[in-house]
Amino acid sequence: MTAVLMDGKALAAKVRADVARDVAALGHVGLATVLVGDDPASHVYIAAKHKAATEAGIDARDVRLPADTSEEDVLALVDRLNHDDEVDGILVQLPLPGHLDETKVTYAVSPAKDVDGFHPVNAGNLYLGTPIHVPATPSGCMELLAAYDVDPAGKEAVVIGRSEIVGRPMAMLLMHANATVTVCHSRTRDLAAHVSRADIVVAAVGRPGIVNAEMVKPGAAVLDVGLTRTDEGIRGDVDASVASVAGHLTPMPGGTGPMTIACLLQSTLKAARYRRGLLAFPGA
Ligand SMILES: Nc1nc2c(c(=O)[nH]1)N[C@@H](CN(C=O)c1ccc(C(=O)N[C@@H](CCC(=O)O)C(=O)O)cc1)CN2
Numbered sequence: 001m002t003a004v005l006m007d008g009k010a011l012a013a014k015v016r017a018d019v020a021r022d023v024a025a026l027g028h029v030g031l032a033t034v035l036v037g038d039d040p041a042s043h044v045y046i047a048a049k050h051k052a053a054t055e056a057g058i059d060a061r062d063v064r065l066p067a068d069t070s071e072e073d074v075l076a077l078v079d080r081l082n083h084d085d086e087v088d089g090i091l092v093q094l095p096l097p098g099h100l101d102e103t104k105v106t107y108a109v110s111p112a113k114d115v116d117g118f119h120p121v122n123a124g125n126l127y128l129g130t131p132i133h134v135p136a137t138p139s140g141c142m143e144l145l146a147a148y149d150v151d152p153a154g155k156e157a158v159v160i161g162r163s164e165i166v167g168r169p170m171a172m173l174l175m176h177a178n179a180t181v182t183v184c185h186s187r188t189r190d191l192a193a194h195v196s197r198a199d200i201v202v203a204a205v206g207r208p209g210i211v212n213a214e215m216v217k218p219g220a221a222v223l224d225v226g227l228t229r230t231d232e233g234i235r236g237d238v239d240a241s242v243a244s245v246a247g248h249l250t251p252m253p254g255g256t257g258p259m260t261i262a263c264l265l266q267s268t269l270k271a272a273r274y275r276r277g278l279l280a281f282p283g284a
Pocket residue numbers: 044045091092093094095116136137165227234252253254255256257258260261
């Protein structure tokens with residue numbers, strides 16, 4: 001068997017075009033990104049987010065702060081953006097430099113503008129099954145599954161990794177889509193045993209090749225989120241051998257990454273709709 005490649009680049013282009021159409025209909029939509037410090041990968045991701053936002057007609061503000069900016073100054077900036085009427089969505093690029101408390105900073109973003117979905121109000125609403133803003137990478141994974149007609153209902157799904165950005169929200173989304181979900185992590189005793197039962201595998205730990213062909217159930221859908229830069233180039237968590245066993249597979253690069261950026265734009269559009277009263281907040 002050779003897996004059908006789930007083309008994240010192509011799907012992201014479609015999502016981005018849909019967002020652009022809806023932004024044009026809505027009028028002004030504003031996104032502010034905050035990048036603190038010099039992390040080279042973060043610079044690449046912020047540049048990609050701005051290119052995509054601008055192409056979609058979103059008014060994207062690129063705020064950059066030196067690596068030694070104090071927590072007080074970062075929090076003051078976030079507060080200003082929370083009160084800025086031109087800004088519908090705010091994202092603080094992670095990771096932050098070590099002296100900054102990521103929890104404190106991400107929790108400072110107004111839940112309505114938290115397009116990353118990291119604030120406890122948004123995490124809580126996802127938990128409750130009434131999502132407002134959902135982290136972009138797991139959203140993108142769900143869109144990929146839907147686009148390739150992989151319905152999680154009744155399926156065994158294994159999520160490898162329990163990060164707040166990917167693993168935990170991914171597990172919630174799969175559970176709400178009626179999958180039976182197992183979350184594996186660094187203390188899981190027999191990863192292969194879990195993966196071998198899975199119809200859907202989402203690998204998000206940043207350990208190159210941790211999922212290999214021997215573990216994967218023939219025909220499974222395998223989504224690769226882990227990204228490690230090596231001397232030989234970018235490597236995902238999923239070994240190339242998996243393509244001969246899986247039914248569906250995301251390429252790395254070109255799979256879940258482009259969808260992360262497309263879903264951020266979707267979330268920004270959603271934030272603008274909430275702020276204009278075009279969408280009702282759950283429970284409101
Ligand atoms: N505030 C946030 N910080 C971070 C997030 C996030 O969603 N919000 N996620 C990651 C990084 N990230 C977006 O910020 C991200 C990672 C990877 C890609 C991507 O397109 N990857 C490409 C390959 C990229 C390359 O060549 O370097 C791919 O998979 O094809 C986009 C966004 C951590 N921080």
